[in-house]
Amino acid sequence: MKEKELRRTLAVLPIGTAMKLTDLSARQIRYYEDQELIRPKRNEGNQRMFSLNDIDRLLEIKDYLADGMNIAGIKYAFEEQKRKSKLVTTTQSDNHELTDDDVRRILREELLQTGGLEGPDHQIPGFFHKKPL
DNA sequence: GTTCTCACA
DNA sequence: TGTGAGTA
Numbered sequence A: 001m002k003e004k005e006l007r008r009t010l011a012v013l014p015i016g017t018a019m020k021l022t023d024l025s026a027r028q029i030r031y032y033e034d035q036e037l038i039r040p041k042r043n044e045g046n047q048r049m050f051s052l053n054d055i056d057r058l059l060e061i062k063d064y065l066a067d068g069m070n071i072a073g074i075k076y077a078f079e080e081q082k083r084k085s086k087l088v089t090t091t092q093s094d095n096h097e098l099t100d101d102d103v104r105r106i107l108r109e110e111l112l113q114t115g116g117l118e119g120p121d122h123q124i125p126g127f128f129h130k131k132p133l
Numbered sequence B: 001g002t003t004c005t006c007a008c009a
Numbered sequence C: 001t002g003t004g005a006g007t008a
Helices: A002-008 A015-022 A026-034 A052-066 A071-091 A100-117
Strands: A048-050
Touching: A002 A052, A015 A026, A015 A048, A015 A052, A026 A048, A026 A052, A048 A052, A052 A071, A071 A100
Parallel strands: none
Antiparallel strands: none
């Protein structure tokens, strides 16, 4: 499955396409880049070029945001995703019982629970959640 | 026509 | 986040 992974990392989509695919505004996409949630490549004309992985990433960001998570929380979520991903590939390289979706869902639940139980006093300023619902 | 950066009545 | 300005 290396060819497939390679194609998913090919940055060939301009921001206009990313907008249609993710239903996000150019403003939002650029803002998320500033927050280092995504790292689109740049072409010769300094224009952002997105890969399918970037698109998935943007969709995840939109998903997390919908669940009330903020930028800091999402950054943390991606770090954990990377950490757990490494754990899975090294401990069960041939056991694919856990799909990426499972990891994301489990992780989201964990984050929502943690942030939800924290009292306003012990909550890290703008980490997991936006204003307590 | 599209995208980029910067700035704000 | 939106939006307009001035470019590339």
